Amino acid sequence: MAKLTIAQALNQALEAALREDDAVVVLGEDVGKDGGVFRITDGLFDKFGGERVIDTPLAESGIVGTSVGLAMAGMKPVAEIQFFGFIYETMDQIASQAARVRFRSLGRYGAPMVIRAPFGGGVKAPEIHSDSLEALFTHTPGIKVVTPSNPYDAKGLLLSAIDDPDPVLFLEPMRLYRAFRDEVPEEAYRVPLGKASVVRQGTDVTLIGWGPSMALILAAADELVAQYDISPEVIDLRTLTPLDEETIVASVQKTQHAVVVHEAVRTSGFGAELAAVIQEKAFLYLEAPVLRVTGYDTPYPMTMFEDLWLPDTSQVITAALASVRF
C-alpha cells in the first residue's frame, strides 16, 4: 500500500471520482493547468481535459452558484474555493440556495455537489486565508460539513461526499496537506459520512476535535499518558453535521469528562454545540463542566502572531487536567 499525504490522497479521490462517473466535474480558480494553488487537482486537467477540470473566471459566488445549477441539472460538481476565508463571497449561494434546494422543492430537486476548501491556520498565509468558519455552515440546515484529519479519511470521506445526494462542504486542513503520510489503499474505498472516529480508547477524559486540531490533540493525548498517567479517549468527528451524537455521548458516559478543541473563535463556535449536546444527553454522568480550547474572539490574527493565538498542545493538556481534577 502506498504511503500518501493528505494532498495526494485527495488527488487520488478526485481522479477516481472523475473516472467512475462522467457526471463529475471539478471546477474552481486555478484548478486546471495550475493544478490548484495547493496542487490538489494536479494532473487532472491533463488526464480529463478542460471540459471536466475547469478553470473558472475569478468569482467564488459564480463557482458555487453555477455548481447549484449544474447539480440540479444532473451533474456532480466538485467546486474548489481557493481558501476557506473566501467562502463569505459565496454565502448566499451556499446557505440560501444550495442548502435549500431539496427543502423548497419538496425533494423534486437536490443539489448533489461538493465544495472543497483548504482551511485552518498555521501556514503564515495572508489575511482572510486562514479562518475557521465551519460553524457558519453547521448552523445551516441542508448542507453537510465534513473535515478529514488524515490521508486515509481524506480519500474515503471525499469519495463519500461526492456520492452524497446533498451538498457537502468539505474542509481540508491546510497545514496538514503535506504534514505526514499514511497508508492509503489504491482502490476507491469510502469512509461513511456522519460517523465519528474513536482514534484512541481511554477512560479518564474525552478529547473531541476535527481537522487541523487533531494533530495537537493526539500530541496532548501522548503527553497525558506519559507524564500524567491519564487515559484520554480521543474522538475525531470527521463529520460535524450531521453530528454523530451517539459516539460522543457513549464516550462521555464512560469517561465523565470532556474537552472540545477547535481553532475557530470561541463564541458560537461548534464547541458550544457539542457542550450543549453533552450536557443534554449525559448530564448525570458529568464530573466536570465541558471545557473548550479555542481561538480567541478576535478576527484571525495577522500571521506574525498566529502561533500565539492558535490553540496548542499545552492548552489541551491544561484543559484535560482541569477537567479531570475538577
Place this chain on the structure above:
Amino acid sequence: MTDGNEMFPLIQRLDQDGKLVGELGVLTAKDLKDTYTTMRFLRMFDERAWNLQRQGVIGTYAPFKGQEAAQMGAVAALDDRDWLVPTYRDWAASYLRGVPMEHALFFSKGHPSLGDVPAGKQVLPAQVVIAAQTLHGVGVAWATKLRHEGVATVVTFGDGATSQGDFHEAMNFASVLEVPLIFFCENNQWAISVPLSRQMHAETIAQRSVAYGIEGFRVDGNDYVAVANLMHELSARVRSGEGPFLVEAVTYRLGAHTTADDPGKYRSVEEEDLWIQRDPLTRIEKWLRTEGLLDDEDLAAMDVESEAKVEEVLAVFREALDISPLVLFDNVYAEVPTGLASQRAQFEARVKEVGA
C-alpha cells in the same frame, strides 16, 4: 460583435523603444527623470522583498514588478484631498500617496500595522478580497459628492477582479449615482494561472464601460506618460462633477502571482520575453538617454541612493517587529468588551509564559 480594440484603441505616448509617439503633455522632462528615479527604487524594493520572502524574513509577497508605470500613473494627478482605494498588489501607488514602503513588508509579514495608514493620508488599507474595494471606492467617492468636496477618487483592481459580482455592482452604483470616481483596472493579463482570455469573452475591459453608460479608456499601462496624462485629464473632469470613468491600463505581471506561485506551470517564456521588451522602466530610460538627460553615472548614483532607501525601509521594518501581540485584542471594537478583556488577560499570561 463589438470590436473592443477598435472602439477603444490603445492610448500611447511613449512607445516601447523609448520614442515619443505623442506629447509629454502635462509632464516635463524633469518629471520623467524624477519618475524614473522613483521607479528604479520601487523596482529594487520589489526585488528585495521577493528575496526577503525567500530568506524567511517575510511571508507571502505579491510582486508589482512590471506594473510600476500603471500604478504611478494611476495616482500621478492626485493631491492630498483625493482618495486612493487600492488592491493588494498596489504598493507603488500607495507609496506615492504617503503609505510608507515598509507597509508592503508588514502586509507580507502579517504585521498588525499592515493597514495602519498614516493619519491624514486618504488611502484605504490594501484589500485582499478580490474586487471588494471597488464598492468601497464607490462609497468613498459618493461621500465626497454628498459633501460637495470636488475631489477625485481612484480605485484600483486587477483584470481578475472584473469577473466578480462586486465589480458589476460597483460599476452600476457608480454610474447610477454619478460619483466622481475613476475605476482604474491594471490589466496584467493573468489572474494567478488564468489568462484574460479565460476570464472574459470580450476583447477589452474598457468596453465594459459601454454597458454602464459611462466613458471608458484603454491606455498602455507600461507607458507612464500616457497613463499620467490620461489621469490628469480624468481627475480634473471628476473634480468638476463628471464621472465615473473606467480606465483599462494594459500591463503585465512580470513576476509570479506571489512568492507561492510558479508561472512556469502555465505561461510561456516567449510571452514573458515579449513583455520584458515592453518593460515600463526601459522605455523611459531610453528616452532620457536619447535626450541626454541620463547616463551610466546617473544610473549608478540612483542605485546607490535607492539601495540606501531600501535599507532605511528595512531598518524601520525590523524595528517595528517589536510590537506587543496584545494589540490583537485592542481594535476588535472601539472599546474592549468585558468577555474579550478576560480573554485578553489569558492571552497576556500565555504571551508571558512563552516569552514572546
